[in-house]
Amino acid sequence: MAVVYISETFTSFQGSGHLLGTRQHFVRFAGCGVKCPIRSVCDEQESLTRKHATERTVESLVKEALESMTGWMHITGGEPTDQSEGLQHLVMLARERGLKVHIQSSGVRHVPIQWDWITISPKTDPLHHTFGQELIVVDDGTWSVDRLKILRNDTKFWCYYLVPLSGADPASTVELATRAGWDMTIQAHHHWGAK
Secondary structure, three states: OOEEEEEEEEEEEOOOOOOOOOEEEEEEEOOOOOOOOOHHHOOOHHHOOOOOOEEEEHHHHHHHHHHOOOOEEEEEOOOHHHHHHHHHHHHHHHHHOOOEEEEEEOOOOOOOOOOOEEEEOOOOOOOOOOEEEEEEEEEOOOOOHHHHHHHHHOOEEEEEEEEEOOOOOOHHHHHHHHHHOOEEOOOHHHHHOOO
16 A cells, blocks of 8 residues: 655645635645745745654545545645655545545646646746646745746646735735736635634
8 A cells, every 4th residue: 555754634724826715634745855945934844854754555544534524635745746656646546535636736846647626836947847727926025027927928827826925025926916917815824823
């Protein structure tokens, strides 16, 4: 039976993007090999390494998600594609058992399995996964209108969102989104006091 390293699992509400407010069962993969510019302020510091990870079978994770009664399994991280084989087994079994699967990745490599919804949130160049449902860029102060327009022209997503870095003044992000022609989202779970 396939196993994956997990930082945590929990049931909560999707905090950003098009599925904002949707109740989902989250499976947070442990470990992230992406050396992104906001790593030091990542709001999931525990998931960056496998230091405190738990080894779980994909069967046990799917069973837990089914018991959550949300209908959704949201696989995030860390970076899920760092455990590509385990990710593939988990997604296949979850979908086989009737769950919808939402994958969240930085897009550093192509996500090698069919999903129901994918959120790509690029942190480094180049972006390898260039299509799906939504692209969410965290405005860390380094993004320009030109860079956002190029990113949109070079990718094929249904939705393009800009989100202020957690704790930052959103006014400059609003201006940037307006000038680039992108939509806005927030990290609502921080305001709700939810995970």
